[in-house]
Amino acid sequence: MGGSATPLVVFALLVALISPSLAEIKALKVTSDSRPLILLEEFGFTPSGSVSIGLSAVSFPSSAASPELFGFFLLSDAGLLQSIHDSEQPHQNPAPVPSCALQSPYVRPLFTFSRLSRAHSFNGTFPITHPDEYGLCFANCVPGAAVSMSVHTEMYNTRSDGNRDYLSVGQSAVPSLYTFFAAAYFAAVAAWIYICFRYRLDAHRIHLLMAGLLLAKALDLLFAAADLHYTRATGTPHGWDVAFYVFKFVKGVLLFTVIVLIGTGWSFLKPFLQEREKKVLMIVIPLQVLANIASAVIGETGPFIKGWVTWNQVFLLIDIACCCAVIFPIVWSIRTLKETSKTDGKAARTLAKLGLFRQFYMAVIGYLYFTRIVVYALKTIASYKYRWVSVAAEEIVTFAFYVFMFYMFRPKERNEYFAIDDEEEQASEAALREEEFEL
Structure with missing residues (x-):
């Protein structure tokens, strides 16, 4: 996986340390952050799970980079292990190495900054079609580019009565x-x-x-x-x-x-x-x-x-x-x-x-x-x-x-x-x- 392997390996190290998340509604503030990968939280979904993300006050060097190079994605444990396996055996992977984690075949892209409104904001909800435990990540594929934004996240499962359950399925x-x-x-x-x-x-x-x-x-x-x-x-x-x-x-x-x-x-x-x-x-x-x-x-x-x-x-x-x-x-x-x-x-x-x-x-x-x-x-x-x-x-x-x-x-x-x-x-x-x- 070459270029995309490094941030995904960083993700693996974070997951190894992270405790099971309560996954309550979170309001996060990212200020002048140039990390290539930011793990926001981890959550176990049922077939009725969803991810809601709201962005505001987004700031990034748009004049020097395409907004397609900044975005959010989900990565399951299975996808993470497969990406690490491929990165350790590059000779068995003749496919071109993607230069950005958003382009990895093992992640599920949600959206990039190209979908930001004129007010540099975004709101969207994404249903989970394949139940699993996912890490919600932000990828910055422009080395050294500083990003600032306010992030509001909600990760939840919907119960049979229609109410939301904000606890990961393993925590219920x-x-x-x-x-x-x-x-x-x-x-x-x-x-x-x-x-x-x-x-x-x-x-x-x-x-x-x-x-x-x-x-x-x-x-x-x-x-x-x-x-x-x-x-x-x-x-x-x-x-x-x-x-x-x-x-x-x-x-x-x-x-x-x-x-x-x-x-x-x-x-x-x-x-x-x-x-x-x-x-x-x-x-x-x-x-x-x-x-x-x-x-x-x-x-x-x-x-x-x-x-x-x-x-x-x-x-x-x-x-x-x-x-x-x-x-x-x-x-x-x-x-x-x-x-x-x-x-x-x-x-x-x-x-x-x-x-x-x-x-x-x-x-x-x-x-x-x-x-x-x-x-x-x-x-x-x-x-x-x-x-x-x-x-x-x-x-x-x-x-x-x-x-x-x-x-x-x-x-x-x-x-x-x-x-x-x-x-x-x-x-x-x-x-x-x-x-x-x-x-």
Whole structure:
């Protein structure tokens, strides 16, 4: 594909980073942009889908270039893969190489600037004849030519009752999923409050913080469901996205804080934090602030802005840094317990703590691995119609992780820390000696 392959490969990189779009009604502003290809958004269509595009205040160097060299087009995933395949094997493609992405046989051109009115504006709606997931792109086939314009886009499917559905077909089940899990977390909040009240003499400060985490997670899902519901019906979230980002931030900070505090044994093993553990919290919390800022920029702007890929990279790096940071306190606690087992006279208690923290360590590793790697793989390989599967998988594993963590560290009258009889003590001492021999 030669000349047209490069912008299409750029499109592939953008699609690899982009999250499933809410595809609400968008008003975009392009100012003096000379990029050869601008990805506006991505959407999964049914046979009754449509794309509406409105342009105004269009400015381009018409005196030096033909308006036919500026235009909008749709590109499906299948067309994208085929174009990349052909670009990697040019010797098998004897056809002339098109010099403009608008001329590629794998795209569906919508219109060019030659159809602009005298007021340099355009309005049009284009039905989708072949259902698929498409990326809406603007192509600038004049190197170095700066284009400015205001773009209004609407991508939607028409339901059987004639109303528009502004959610991509793969996202249609997500509001119901979020509502279901929000109800599950609200039920968990009630159950946790009951447990803490019943065993209030054995409850610690960490249990109150865990209750706050459950409530923040429930509200995060509730507002996410409201955001998607209003977007689906009207094309705009009506302000629910603000509440969603607020509680997403609170949930993220509380989750990593709880993992760090449990990993250090705060409230369970000791009433204070060491200096290095305070430093972990001082690192994780600001990183979560930056991660949520990056997430809001990614979600509220879209791939058309010049720094969108950079914001994605920032979010990815910060998220990985947070995941790595919360592992250290758990490792420190395990190492401390191993060293304590050599001198502590209460071997059973130490062994119970050591086993508990090892299980917690494995659970945290499994949770982070699944939600960061496996979920991303599901989003990548699943058909556009089944993108909701990755959301369901992530929420199921997250709920399972919460259940495990809250069950393991729940307040209770008799636990492995404070009630160990003589027989258990002798058996534990033998187990510790065997473990030291293995190490």
